Amino acid sequence: MKVTDHIAQASGTIMSFEVLPPLKGKGIEALYKHLDPLMELSPAYINVTYHRSEHVFKKRTDGSFEKVVIRKRPGTEAICAAIMNRYNVDTVPHLICGGFSLPDTEDALLTLSYLGIDNVLVLRGDAAKNETAFEPEPGGHKYASELLKQVANLNAGVYLEDELQGTNKTDFCIGVAGYPEKHFEAPNMQTDMHYLKKKVDAGADYIVTQMFFDNAKFHAFVKACRDMGITVPIIPGLKPVTSKKQLTMLPQTFYIDLPAELSNEILKCKTDEEVEKVGEQWLLQQSIDLREAGVPVLHYYTLGKPHVVANVVKRF
Numbered sequence: 286m287k288v289t290d291h292i293a294q295a296s297g298t299i300m301s302f303e304v305l306p307p308l309k310g311k312g313i314e315a316l317y318k319h320l321d322p323l324m325e326l327s328p329a330y331i332n333v334t335y336h337r338s339e340h341v342f343k344k345r346t347d348g349s350f351e352k353v354v355i356r357k358r359p360g361t362e363a364i365c366a367a368i369m370n371r372y373n374v375d376t377v378p379h380l381i382c383g384g385f386s387l388p389d390t391e392d393a394l395l396t397l398s399y400l401g402i403d404n405v406l407v408l409r410g411d412a413a414k415n416e417t418a419f420e421p422e423p424g425g426h427k428y429a430s431e432l433l434k435q436v437a438n439l440n441a442g443v444y445l446e447d448e449l450q451g452t453n454k455t456d457f458c459i460g461v462a463g464y465p466e467k468h469f470e471a472p473n474m475q476t477d478m479h480y481l482k483k484k485v486d487a488g489a490d491y492i493v494t495q496m497f498f499d500n501a502k503f504h505a506f507v508k509a510c511r512d513m514g515i516t517v518p519i520i521p522g523l524k525p526v527t528s529k530k531q532l533t534m535l536p537q538t539f540y541i542d543l544p545a546e547l548s549n550e551i552l553k554c555k556t557d558e559e560v561e562k563v564g565e566q567w568l569l570q571q572s573i574d575l576r577e578a579g580v581p582v583l584h585y586y587t588l589g590k591p592h593v594v595a596n597v598v599k600r601f
């Protein structure tokens with residue numbers, strides 16, 4: 286079922302979780318162990334992130350270097366199918382521009398439709414580890430809006446090979462990313478919002494946001510979207526702070542701020558167990574406020590700490 290149908294059929298705020306594919310070598314059991322306690326909370330759907338290949342240079346015995354391609358977390362499409370099979374829950378695979386040619390994307394979308402997956406979250410992806418700026422695959426998409434158009438085309442039965450006749454139309458519900466604190470590359474919020482609107486005008490069915498820790502920023506973002514005529518559901522992305530090092534790591538990685546009230550509480554903690562408690566309480570307050578504001582979905586980035594998210598969900 287589509288994310289938008291889940292929202293339309295719900296009588297109140299629903300909940301979704303985001304997970305990462307297991308690290309290569311860990312096996313899918315690691316993911317099931319992560320998900321089992323979360324599935325008891327009956328989420329409406331599960332997002333599975335996509336991780337592009339990285340190039341690393343390995344030193345040979347003769348001192349020269351060999352360029353090696355490594356994919357640490359392969360298998361997003363298959364993992365979505367495995368989750369659907371095991372838990373009978375809808376999934377939302379993330380699909381990125383980086384590392385994909387147009388035919389690669391078409392093949393991935395067809396695989397997803399054959400697997401009975403109704404949703405995709407379309408993203409540009411970040412720069413590869415060895416690059417300073419995002420570089421599309423030769424002939425590939427430069428922005429999420431271009432990838433979105435390819436999905437919308439396939440939904441209209443338009444394939445890359447235009448000689449194909451009587452083609453099947455896919456029917457993906459398409460999500461896109463939004464940034465209450467601005468995407469880090471955008472010169473200002475107004476420009477970023479302009480491109481977000483372009484994604485919606487090109488056919489995005491809903492927006493899911495980057496994580497934030499100050500609900501006022503989310504509420505202002507929603508208002509700005511509505512003021513410029515964006516009417517699709519806007520889903521807040523939420524994550525608990527669980528360690529002291531995240532005080533610097535989260536702003537550095539995701540270009541977001543942590544409110545002083547939260548960071549001051551964390552700085553008082555002596556252990557990461559204490560930080561987890563502070564993070565849990567903060568996430569609970571954020572969730573309660575957002576639910577009262579009538580958000581359609583509370584989307585939790587569960588990452589390495591599913592029990593913290595589970596504790597929050599059980600408490601409201």
Ligand code: FAD
Nearest residue numbers: 334335379408409410411428429462468470471477480495
């Ligand atoms: P875009 O919408 O393409 O925007 C990228 C930048 O370009 C923005 O600054 C925008 O303002 C600007 N821009 C957009 N269109 C144009 C245009 N036509 N001309 C000029 N400028 C333009 N990354 C992964 O690799 N895998 C994942 O699974 C993943 N999941 C994510 C889930 C969520 C909810 C979020 C918020 C992010 C996720 N990311 C993921 C990270 C994401 O790929 C990065 O934030 C990336 O840098 C931008 O992706 P985007 O889809 O927002 O890009």
